[in-house]
Amino acid sequence: MTPITLVEGRRISLSNLDKVLYAETGFTKGEVLHYYATVADSLLAHIHDRPVSFLRYPDGPDGQLFFTKNPPPGTPAWVKTTPVPRSEDPSAEQVVVADMATLMWSANLVVEFHTPQWPAGAPAVADRMVLDLDPGAPASVVECCAAALWLRDRLAADGLHAFAKTSGSKGLHLAVPLEPTPSRQVSAYAKRLAQEAERELPDLIVHRMAKALRPGKVFVDHSQNAAAKTTAAPYTLRARARPTVSAPVSWEEVAACRTPADLLFLADDIGPRLERDGDLFGPMLNPGLAGRLPAGGGAAP
Known part of the structure; x- marks a missing residue:
């Protein structure tokens, strides 16, 4: 019954x-x-x-x-x-x-x-940008953290605030709250940023999906900013071998990550984290932190 x-x-x-x-x-x-x-x-x-x-x-x-x-x-x-x-x-x-x-x-x-990166009633008008950092073996979330720290600082130079969460799989997601912006503009900026990251850190980062380019490096997937694409939500469980969660993490945790286990969170870990730290993704909901993409595109072409 x-x-x-x-x-x-x-x-x-x-x-x-x-x-x-x-x-x-x-x-x-x-x-x-x-x-x-x-x-x-x-x-x-x-x-x-x-x-x-x-x-x-x-x-x-x-x-x-x-x-x-x-x-x-x-x-x-x-x-x-x-x-x-x-x-x-x-x-x-x-x-x-x-x-x-x-x-x-x-x-x-x-x-x-x-x-998607846009709310109901405003298709293809994004209020956030997402970068999916996906490691190619033998790279792991440890390398993703190094890439994330560079991207955080580069985004800050353009006046943008970045927040991190685990993907719940192998990598990290960076999210940036934005003033409403057409998805095509966000996509173009995210692609330029990923290209710049590869130029600056060629031994660590690739911006193209081709598997042959990815062993030992972090693929900065900018494609999830396209209007038709979606990203795993904060706090969702993932369909993995264990009940892993796409869990918001602090920048201190990102900087301190030395092994993949440091940023692996299961369902039972999340309640105590919320009790101790609150919602580390909460600032994403603060309208005062919503950034504007720089005039002219910001990230170097």
Whole structure:
């Protein structure tokens, strides 16, 4: 029998709570739901008023994974959606996770949460920039941290504030709050910045995706600023061998990173981190920190 839970007045069916999703650690679906309830305030703040895409992994990370932008079949009528016109479907809509009830309904589907860099109602007008730092073996998050520190200082020279989080996989994400800016302009600036980083640190950084270029280096992926692209949200669980989290980290932690284990955070680590440090990505939501891309593009061509 599927238990029915009342969340903020909404009746939600929660299923298979004892099902082990992460075989390596024995982490169950019930623990996934508990995790999302624990981090709800912080997670909801960062995906507030954004169309959400789901990477679903209902049988765990070793089972079938499928990425969906459209509201899943059976989406309750009370779940908020927003128009997200796409060339192939001008009437397309996506879910907006607006409250705890929608969060728990979504979490019951077993998902990673991904969002674009723009809010609902303003497609292709970004209010943040993202750089995805992806290490090519034998490089690891340690090399990503070295790249991140250079990028932080370079962004600061253009008057921009950068914040870091783990990807929940092997790398780091840098996020920069912006005044509303067309995605194409953000994409162009991010690409120039990645190219400049490669010129300045050619032994550490590459800006192109070609695998042959990447062993031992950090790929600065600027492509997620394109209007159609999405990035894993802060505090989302990832479909990896263990219940890793895309966890905000301090610049002190980035600077002190010496081994990959230093910046590996599992679901059970996040509650104590929030209690101790608060939401390290909270400043992303401060309108006073939203930067403006420099006139003329800033980063050297």
